[in-house]
Amino acid sequence: MAELKELTPRSVDYSQWYQDLVIKADMAENSAVRGCMVIKPYGYAIWEKMQAELDRMFKETGHQNAYFPLFIPKSFLSKEAAHVEGFAKECAVVTHYRLKADSEGKGVVVDPAAKLEEELIVRPTSETIIWSTYKNWIQSYRDLPLLINQWANVVRWEMRTRLFLRTAEFLWQEGHTAHATESEALAETKQMLEVYASFAENFMAMPVVKGVKSPNERFAGAVETFCIEGLMQDGKALQAGTSHFLGQNFAKAFDVTFATKEGNRDYVWATSWGVSTRLIGALIMCHSDDNGLVLPPKLAPYQVVIVPIYRSEEQLAQIDGKVAEIVRKLRALGVSVKYDNNDNKKPGWKFAEYELKGVPVRLALGARDLDNGTIEIARRDTLTKETRSIENIEAYVKALLDEIQDNIYQKAFNFRTSVTRTVDSYEEFKVEIEKGGFLLAHWDGTPETEELIKAETKATIRCIPLEGDKTPGKCMVTGKPSAQRVYFARAY
Amino acid sequence: MAELKELTPRSVDYSQWYQDLVIKADMAENSAVRGCMVIKPYGYAIWEKMQAELDRMFKETGHQNAYFPLFIPKSFLSKEAAHVEGFAKECAVVTHYRLKADSEGKGVVVDPAAKLEEELIVRPTSETIIWSTYKNWIQSYRDLPLLINQWANVVRWEMRTRLFLRTAEFLWQEGHTAHATESEALAETKQMLEVYASFAENFMAMPVVKGVKSPNERFAGAVETFCIEGLMQDGKALQAGTSHFLGQNFAKAFDVTFATKEGNRDYVWATSWGVSTRLIGALIMCHSDDNGLVLPPKLAPYQVVIVPIYRSEEQLAQIDGKVAEIVRKLRALGVSVKYDNNDNKKPGWKFAEYELKGVPVRLALGARDLDNGTIEIARRDTLTKETRSIENIEAYVKALLDEIQDNIYQKAFNFRTSVTRTVDSYEEFKVEIEKGGFLLAHWDGTPETEELIKAETKATIRCIPLEGDKTPGKCMVTGKPSAQRVYFARAY
Numbered sequence: 016m017a018e019l020k021e022l023t024p025r026s027v028d029y030s031q032w033y034q035d036l037v038i039k040a041d042m043a044e045n046s047a048v049r050g051c052m053v054i055k056p057y058g059y060a061i062w063e064k065m066q067a068e069l070d071r072m073f074k075e076t077g078h079q080n081a082y083f084p085l086f087i088p089k090s091f092l093s094k095e096a097a098h099v100e101g102f103a104k105e106c107a108v109v110t111h112y113r114l115k116a117d118s119e120g121k122g123v124v125v126d127p128a129a130k131l132e133e134e135l136i137v138r139p140t141s142e143t144i145i146w147s148t149y150k151n152w153i154q155s156y157r158d159l160p161l162l163i164n165q166w167a168n169v170v171r172w173e174m175r176t177r178l179f180l181r182t183a184e185f186l187w188q189e190g191h192t193a194h195a196t197e198s199e200a201l202a203e204t205k206q207m208l209e210v211y212a213s214f215a216e217n218f219m220a221m222p223v224v225k226g227v228k229s230p231n232e233r234f235a236g237a238v239e240t241f242c243i244e245g246l247m248q249d250g251k252a253l254q255a256g257t258s259h260f261l262g263q264n265f266a267k268a269f270d271v272t273f274a275t276k277e278g279n280r281d282y283v284w285a286t287s288w289g290v291s292t293r294l295i296g297a298l299i300m301c302h303s304d305d306n307g308l309v310l311p312p313k314l315a316p317y318q319v320v321i322v323p324i325y326r327s328e329e330q331l332a333q334i335d336g337k338v339a340e341i342v343r344k345l346r347a348l349g350v351s352v353k354y355d356n357n358d359n360k361k362p363g364w365k366f367a368e369y370e371l372k373g374v375p376v377r378l379a380l381g382a383r384d385l386d387n388g389t390i391e392i393a394r395r396d397t398l399t400k401e402t403r404s405i406e407n408i409e410a411y412v413k414a415l416l417d418e419i420q421d422n423i424y425q426k427a428f429n430f431r432t433s434v435t436r437t438v439d440s441y442e443e444f445k446v447e448i449e450k451g452g453f454l455l456a457h458w459d460g461t462p463e464t465e466e467l468i469k470a471e472t473k474a475t476i477r478c479i480p481l482e483g484d485k486t487p488g489k490c491m492v493t494g495k496p497s498a499q500r501v502y503f504a505r506a507y
Numbered sequence: 508m509a510e511l512k513e514l515t516p517r518s519v520d521y522s523q524w525y526q527d528l529v530i531k532a533d534m535a536e537n538s539a540v541r542g543c544m545v546i547k548p549y550g551y552a553i554w555e556k557m558q559a560e561l562d563r564m565f566k567e568t569g570h571q572n573a574y575f576p577l578f579i580p581k582s583f584l585s586k587e588a589a590h591v592e593g594f595a596k597e598c599a600v601v602t603h604y605r606l607k608a609d610s611e612g613k614g615v616v617v618d619p620a621a622k623l624e625e626e627l628i629v630r631p632t633s634e635t636i637i638w639s640t641y642k643n644w645i646q647s648y649r650d651l652p653l654l655i656n657q658w659a660n661v662v663r664w665e666m667r668t669r670l671f672l673r674t675a676e677f678l679w680q681e682g683h684t685a686h687a688t689e690s691e692a693l694a695e696t697k698q699m700l701e702v703y704a705s706f707a708e709n710f711m712a713m714p715v716v717k718g719v720k721s722p723n724e725r726f727a728g729a730v731e732t733f734c735i736e737g738l739m740q741d742g743k744a745l746q747a748g749t750s751h752f753l754g755q756n757f758a759k760a761f762d763v764t765f766a767t768k769e770g771n772r773d774y775v776w777a778t779s780w781g782v783s784t785r786l787i788g789a790l791i792m793c794h795s796d797d798n799g800l801v802l803p804p805k806l807a808p809y810q811v812v813i814v815p816i817y818r819s820e821e822q823l824a825q826i827d828g829k830v831a832e833i834v835r836k837l838r839a840l841g842v843s844v845k846y847d848n849n850d851n852k853k854p855g856w857k858f859a860e861y862e863l864k865g866v867p868v869r870l871a872l873g874a875r876d877l878d879n880g881t882i883e884i885a886r887r888d889t890l891t892k893e894t895r896s897i898e899n900i901e902a903y904v905k906a907l908l909d910e911i912q913d914n915i916y917q918k919a920f921n922f923r924t925s926v927t928r929t930v931d932s933y934e935e936f937k938v939e940i941e942k943g944g945f946l947l948a949h950w951d952g953t954p955e956t957e958e959l960i961k962a963e964t965k966a967t968i969r970c971i972p973l974e975g976d977k978t979p980g981k982c983m984v985t986g987k988p989s990a991q992r993v994y995f996a997r998a999y
């Protein structure tokens with residue numbers, strides 16, 4: 016591996032390993048604007064893959080895309096009390112709409128004459144602007160349900176940022192739906208949780224726990240927040256997606272009522288749900304190794320790379336011909352493939368580069384292979400390679416990609432299983448939490464106990480799981496009754 | 508047609524017709540934020556179609572997508588003198604990053620303690636933030652060309668806004684490329700102009716004139732601006748896309764140099780190019796009529812709608828069965844189709860609704876059709892209908908969609924031809940410009956003459972065309988030499 020590409024090993028400094036990897040694999044970098052990242056083409060290509068799959072899943076469940084304004088009038092944000100409380104501390108605020116030449120001739124300054132009557136907030140999330148709009152769209156039960164999603168950028172002025180995981184600006188999708196009944200809105204909330212879980216497991220190859228947030232961790236303005244939680248290789252949890260049941264909170268804040276079938280008027284029921292470019296951070300931390308990215312084939316910008324090994328132009332021309340055939344056959348099977356016959360780089364450099372970039376399968380073809388009718392296949396997930404007959408190689412590669420997708424998932428699943436433990440006493444909890452992973456423990460359901468645990472151990476309740484053991488017990492801290500065990504972890 | 512859906516006729520008030528159409532066809536509406544629009548699902552679906560085709564064309568010409576920050580430090584905007592001059596007057600400026608509870612208990616106020624050291628501008632376009640980033644990406648000729656596109660929202664604080672055509676926030680794509688030589692950058696600029704022209708003509712069915720902007724109309728910071736200009740039904744021109752040759756202006760402003768093959772250092776050559784949601788406005792104004800939208804099949808959210816005509820549940824069940832077969836066959840041919848068997852609306856209401864929404868082909872199937880083996884087909888573009896054998900109807904529809912696409916283009920082309928005239932005297936010009944359309948006239952090449960014409964007639968030079976008659980002549984105003992005729996029009 017080329018020296019320049021070397022990463023800090025995970026065992027030495029996991030956090031530095033992550034930072035090295037994001038930079039060296041050309042995924043993203045910090046910009047000149049504090050806390051805002053530049054998503055580079057390779058990182059953005061993964062986001063495009065994620066978007067395509069999620070968008071298809073949203074449309075299959077009846078949602079349509081739309082677009083709402085970037086700006087939110089300050090007074091809108093204030094209408095739902097818990098909501099403004101949750102977001103006010105991290106808002107980018109637009110106060111003026113014009114610059115003018117500096118009177119001292121030094122560039123431009125804000126024109127004080129162009130002050131907005133009411134400040135505009137750069138959206139941290141769009142519930143308020145959307146519900147102020149829905150008021151005009153919803154008159155009767157015939158206008159419901161309203162099932163809308165938006166792909167957008169949002170801004171939350173975070174003080175401590177990390178590429179993909181926590182940035183001042185990020186890209187996301189936010190679904191905002193309106194329903195005639197509580198039960199329908201709850202069903203939608205849970206449906207979208209299932210969509211997220213299915214995406215995480217089947218595309219990202221990341222097992223997730225589905226659950227409900229404790230009141231402390233609830234979305235500002237929600238009645239109930241559902242979430243999926245992944246576990247990273249360093250034993251820390253990561254919230255990968257949330258789906259909120261908003262009750263009638265936003266309908267009441269914006270006075271959105273509808274004529275029911277029975278001829279009454281009632282407030283509309285709401286949900287909202289989102290995932291963001293944070294998923295790219297989760298993808299990296301869930302699977303990658305000290306050599307670089309490990310990407311699940313279903314989200315890899317290209318699934319296969321082919322590298323020619325040659326000593327002469329003549330050999331290269333022969334290899335080019337053979338590869339063209341393989342590329343055509345792979346593409347016919349729906350496999351994305353890149354052929355790198357760039358003459359400026361040596362095969363060893365290319366091998367390291369594509370390992371760093373996590374390309375799932377690497378094929379190498381040399382002059383001797385042409386003679387023997389063979390080809391070398393390397394797997395990124397296991398770092399193993401073998402030489403095989405070139406006959407029908409495309410079908411073999413296609414099947415191998417499925418196997419890699421499964422293997423990556425299974426590896427992450429096994430890891431998570433190995434670090435998920437049940438603990439019964441707070442003493443044990445304090446020892447075990449230092450080792451990372453998920454701890455399943457009883458909790459009395461109060462914010463006070465949750466806060467105490469957090470203050471003393473830095474662990475938070477990741478969720479009250481929807482599935483698994485529901486046996487009641489006693490809180491490990493207070494001894495008070497507990498309805499079921501909940502997931503604790505330190506988290507991103 | 509249902510009364511509620513009626514539009515102001517074009518002949519009565521073209522501008523009101525446009526406004527009515529955008530609102531009643533559920534394309535977009537004004538939001539609570541001055542100048543910002545809400546793009547509704549039907550309008551957004553057209554944008555998604557546009558994006559998909561353009562994105563494919565960009566990738567086929569070697570470009571990759573990436574994402575750069577929403578915010579631009581004020582000092583960056585100032586680095587290129589013409590650029591800041593062009594954009595300073597319409598900038599949304601972020602000055603603070605936090606709100607706090609009002610001391611009088613009335614909502615929230617901007618926290619004066621959270622004032623940014625340097626104000627951030629919400630990007631009106633991204634040359635400055637991108638070239639400040641490219642400085643770190645480009646060291647040598649081996650790093651070039653850099654071919655990047657971004658799909659994003661931008662903000663220009665326009666005082667007079669119109670849905671899609673001119674809004675404070677709009678969605679667009681902006682390509683930003685970096686090259687080792689002037690000729691390569693110029694070739695890229697022209698290539699992207701051709702991509703835009705091809706998209707306009709082959710997908711939007713809108714004929715366009717390709718040309719170069721006069722210095723007065725050039726992009727702020729460009730050496731040369733190329734553009735495509737469409738002609739709307741009211742005789743006004745609309746700039747539909749621009750491709751800028753930026754020379755070394757931004758490389759010099761941000762000190763971006765590279766090691767040449769010959770071992771020297773040189774400033775990098777740049778291009779940028781963009782189209783926006785304005786294209787939706789152009790699409791509407793180019794083809795639609797007093798009954799509503801007319802959409803080219805290649806950009807219609809659905810190309811075919813099927814409406815059942817029935818008197819009983821039993822009849823509907825029979826029709827449902829037959830339609831399911833047609834839908835399957837149409838989809839197998841790649842035709843998008845919606846079956847509207849909603850029982851709450853009458854066929855006449857549906858006919859008017861899909862006419863308003865510009866669905867290219869409408870099929871209607873009744874009980875008698877089932878007996879006769881027939882189906883009714885209506886074309887949106889000609890408003891004609893016919894009853895045909897249902898046998899092999901899907902192939903007929905598929906071919907009809909191609910014919911409609913061609914017909915819409917041809918109609919727009921013929922209209923443009925009919926209102927494009929050559930004029931030789933300024934007196935004639937002043938008379939003719941009142942009738943609308945393009946006027947080809949000689950101009951002496953000076954900004955002074957252009958400004959005089961604009962002040963006296965409200966007509967601007969749309970472009971100096973790349974194709975067509977290049978015979979020199981004498982300026983219609985000053986009599987000075989003119990290199991070739993240029994396109995004049997009043998414009999959006």
Ligand SMILES: [Zn+2]
Pocket residue numbers: 226227228241242243244254476477478479
């Ligand atoms: Zn959770």
Ligand SMILES: [Zn+2]
Pocket residue numbers: 717718719720734735736969970971
């Ligand atoms: Zn032009």
